Amino acid sequence: MLHARRLLRFLKEHRATLTPLLILTHDFPDPDAIASAFALQHLAQSVFGIETKITYGGIVGRTENRAMVRILRIRMHRFHPVLLRRHAHVAVVDTQPGFNNNPFPGNRKPAIVLDQHPADHEPEAGLALVDAECGATCVLVAQALLQTGADIPARVATALAYGILTDTQDLYRARRPDVAQTYLQVLPHADMRALARIQNPVRPRRFFSVLGRGIREAVLYRRLIVTHLGPVDTPDRVSQVAEFLLTYRQAHWCFATGRFRGRLHASLRTIRQDAQAGEVLRDVFEKRHAAGGHGPIAGGSCRVGVDAPEEKWDERERLLAERLIRRLRIPARCGPRRPFAN
Ligand SMILES: [Mn+2]
Known part of the structure; x- marks a missing residue:
């Protein structure tokens, strides 16, 4: 007040x-x-x-x-x-x-x-x-x-x-x-x-195709679920998919990325009440100010380049996920599993 x-x-x-x-x-x-x-x-x-x-x-x-x-x-x-x-x-x-x-x-x-x-x-x-x-x-x-x-x-x-x-x-x-x-x-x-x-809005086709990709590509490392959406029609899809996948019974954390206009956008969500997702994501990005959040919600982005080759995008996605896995102290033997591949 x-x-x-x-x-x-x-x-x-x-x-x-x-x-x-x-x-x-x-x-x-x-x-x-x-x-x-x-x-x-x-x-x-x-x-x-x-x-x-x-x-x-x-x-x-x-x-x-x-x-x-x-x-x-x-x-x-x-x-x-x-x-x-x-x-x-x-x-x-x-x-x-x-x-x-x-x-x-x-x-x-x-x-x-x-x-x-x-x-x-x-x-x-x-x-x-x-x-x-x-x-x-x-x-x-x-x-x-x-x-x-x-x-x-x-x-x-x-x-x-x-x-x-x-x-x-x-x-x-x-x-x-x-x-x-x-x-x-x-x-x-x-x-x-x-x-x-x-x-309760009416949703465009693209929402479902991105969601479908996010589910199929999801990978589980113990309690962390990771998915890379590739090109998205809006960065908001990244947080939407992260929030949706977080409802999976096995997941305590969800990390999603998406490519939009030369930038890689990332969302981190957790069901852990006391966790500071923003702090975790800031540790994961090379530049700490690239990410932020409040409580169990965090987002961030980094520039990769509009004309960057596929490998450069792949590498950045892999790097962020690897740093997150380490930051959450998940042992290597705990993944990856693909929970929804079939
Ligand atoms: Mn706000």
């Missing part, structure tokens, strides 16, 4: 100078990033009269996220560096300057940082709110919005509800009581039909 008050105070104090404010999410934004940006836009514009523009790197790929943006009519723009010249003030949400999952340049200082991902040091910003226990970044914005007492439009409430649900695994990972409370406070304002449509 302290964070919410600090955000409100900051917007109030700087309302005259923050316009126009550029809101930047992480690349390939997830529902929490989209909800955080959308709710911050509403808060800044309707309560403080600050003009904003939402921008993101990569693409909105996951079918549910595309449905969210379409059904809730969220105006988001592809990031382009020229936007930084037109906007003196930037709010970075659900990520931080210096993380490699956003295009924010190292030589700029943002006005605002709102995030839930633990980092090695506090980001430099006009206002930096990093709360690793808030369940979802959009909880911070929701709490600020609720404190103003202003009406919450159905589109904003629906986005917030969905953002909280996805990042907390249906509130299962909402450790602090105020996270579930915030969800319950926005829910009466949400459009439940819209929420249901976002959660």
